[in-house]
Amino acid sequence: MAVAKKEGEKIESKQKFAIPLYTLLGEEQGLVDVSGAIFNTPINLDVITQYVRVFRTNQRQGNASSKTRAEVAGTTKKMYKQKGTGKARHGSAKAPIFKGGGVVGGPKPKTYQLSLNKKQKKIALFSSLTKRFQDKDILAVTSNEGKIKTKDVMRFIKKLDFVDKKILFILPSVDTSAFVLANRNIQGVQNLFFHSLNAYDALSASKIVFLGDSVSELEKHFLSKE
Incomplete structure (x- = not known):
């Protein structure tokens, strides 16, 4: 017999969402679970449009x-x-x-400064990440705490056929200076810390790559404030 939910009680979705996990060698390691509260939200095109307009205007x-x-x-x-x-x-x-x-x-x-409130910015970001998730343009890569060189990052890019594409690496809070030094001279590569990710960068990149624990830190950063 089905038990009726009390009025106002939140119904938790059992559906799981995940993105592919790779090593820097370009080998698939499995999946990384992600939150549906960020990567499976209703896509609000109106708010995305407002955000892009505000972002580009503020660059003037x-x-x-x-x-x-x-x-x-x-x-x-x-x-x-x-x-x-x-x-x-x-x-x-x-x-x-x-x-x-x-x-x-x-x-x-x-x-020429324009502004949006925090709620609008968050809706725009979640909508953008949901769109990129649906298009299978988001993945994760294991962090390499040892020495890393530019050729290692290039090997990863070539193995996944990301050459000549705009790649956005999302960095965790741990020290990733070696990784940034290794990829900063590669054309089309951009690095952002998880707390600096915004809807415009999420939409403009061809691929979004979460490094190490950055995806879980992103979820904690944005969902803990709701």
Whole structure:
């Protein structure tokens, strides 16, 4: 006999989600379980669109600037006497009608900063990761605590046929400086710590690779705050 759930009681899903796990040699090691609360959420395209717009707008420097006649360097002396020259009357050589003079209505430094609240950012990130998970573009790789060289990372990339693709490595909290040094000169490779992952980077990368325990740390970081 089925037992009815009490009103307001959360029904836990028994469905499990996992991503493939590889070694740096490119050999498959099995699967890594991931949380459905992050990798299997409703995809909110509206929030993703808002996030991408805000992210790209915030990259604008807004430092274009021109000088007005008051800011142009030079003398304020009258160009020539008012009468008797046969020329039109003029005062300062810094007037906008002259070459090298000030600019009327020109650009000035401004900020283009936009913002989203924390909930919107989290929805955008979870939606993006869900989309990438559904497209099978997310995997994990075991961390190598020993010495690692650029050729080791290149071997991994070639073995998984990721050459000429934009690869986003998600780093755990442990020291990964050796891994970063080994891949920083490889074209198309980007490194981000798990707590810095955002929807824009998750969508723009061809493949997302979680290094070591970064996937579990990502889940703890974002889900513990709910």
